[in-house]
Amino acid sequence: MTANRGHSMQGLRPSQRHAAWRWATPEAQSVLASRDLAVILRFHRRVNGQNQSETGALLGYDKTYVSAIELGKRRLTDVTALRHIADRLALPPHVLGVTDLADTDFRAMLQFGQSAVRLAEIARQTGHASEAVAELWPLVARLEARARDGHTEREALRLLADARLGLGTALGNVLPEERLVTAAHWTAKSLSVVGHLDDPALTTTALRMHGNELRKAGLVGAAVNRLVRAASMAPSPTSRAAVLPLLARAAGALSNAPLFDRAVQETRTLLDQVDHTSLVNPVALHEIELRGLISTGRTRAAILRAEQATPVPTTAIAPQWSVIELITTGKVRLLGGDTRGAAELLTQAVNEARTQRLPHQLQRINRISGHELVEVNDAAAHALSQLRTEMAA
Structure with missing residues (x-):
């Protein structure tokens, strides 16, 4: 863990960077929920491989003082001291029972940020992707600044992951082909956060969205790799159904006819089992199938398929x-x-x-x-x- 909140996480040694993310783990959430400074200090020392002397040096305390806190022989109630410890451990002050204007502002930003991500996705789905980009840029910048300062609370990192995914996907709509790698860059940055959150549903979503942006950027082999992983770890039929159409598109672009056919067939089966979305519906699958048939060398089959009746929409279709x-x-x-x-x-x-x-x-x-x-x-x-x-x- 960084010894100073102003240090960038990129400047830490690999072992320190790994420990810094530990505040985002499910175990850390349990520890922080206890609001017990003794428990928090012991957890901090364990994940950072520190002894009491090293933690004392970080906090500016003697080893015996740290020991007394951990043993429950010394209980801190002084607000200034608690705020100092929270600052040194890169924790929000409210974890130790202290509130201040900065912490209150940050928690308000979390609530605003969650709404911003939802509104941005609605804007993108309704054909206003540029507005989604404008909504998400400042949010991502602020969250990244907090992460660089060493603050890696789970709720903030989850919001950062969602915001990066939303930004990357929106950029994937508004950028020309030669710049689509930028969109894939942002969804990739989300993956670097998601890996620390131990959330299969979120990981599946991140892999799915990143895989699709890789395909659009022309990195088709990498796209198929990410999408196959997403499909394999999807925690529910609904989650898997969201991956398969994109896997079919990428497999078609890669001219992998067997994988394309399997993905299309399973998607068709799942359409009868899950709620339809802008991506998981007969109209989207029809387009994916036409494009994939052409890409896999079956132009005649695509022509015959197009001559059949176009599927009737079963849900609202995004303008794009x-x-x-x-x-x-x-x-x-x-x-x-x-x-x-x-x-x-x-x-x-x-x-x-x-x-x-x-x-x-x-x-x-x-x-x-x-x-x-x-x-x-x-x-x-x-x-x-x-x-x-x-x-x-």
Whole structure:
């Protein structure tokens, strides 16, 4: 553990960094919940490998004084002394029964932050990903500053993980392809926190979201690796169902037909067992299947699949999914020789992608339309240029 709250965790030795995260473990939560300074000091010494002399030096106390506290022979009630110990151990003062303005402000931020993450996700799902980014940037910055100061309380780290995931996912919507690695960077930073929280559901979610951003950034092999791990450790059918469509997309992009087929088939089975979401529903699965069939060399099967009736929506579909579906269906129409139908779908996709500020989808349209649909290609290029100008400003 750092001996000074102002020291950055990145400056600690590996063993010290590992110990610093121990305040976030379930065992630590039990220790902190006791509000017993003797128990907290013994836990701190154990996870840091310190003897009483070393802990005394950290706190500015004699070894015998530390021993007296741990044995219950000396009970501290002085607010200044308790605040000093909390500061040295990088703990919020309320753990030791002390409150101050900074601690009260931080706890208010935790409550605000949880609402901010939820509102940001709603904004992203309703086609306002740029607003989600603006909402999450300051929250992530503040939480990261607290972590650098050595404060690694579980509730703060959980919020940091959620905020980083939300930020990475929102960036994955608003950034062009050449910058999508930035989105994957933020979801990866969430994984570095999640590993210390011992929460299978959260770990599954983080692996799922990071895997999807890796796929979008073109790191398909790594994406499949993360998504296979997420599926294997999913704690419930609902959690697994959220992973499988993304695994199917990544497996298709990797041209792994057997894995793609298995993921699609299991997703189809789970659709009858779980509540449908913007990702887990027949419409999304239809788009994923079309794209995957093309990527795995089964274009004819994709064309035949597209000619069948489009699935009826069973839940609200996120606007960006509607754009994605238009683009994929337009590509299948073009491959099947229906240039007019493809142009209509892709033109609609250009307009909606411009409105929703989705540069990555405009780039997809550019590649698909190519020289066959010149007007669509020009419209997509113009819309993309406008978005780039706005982003640069």
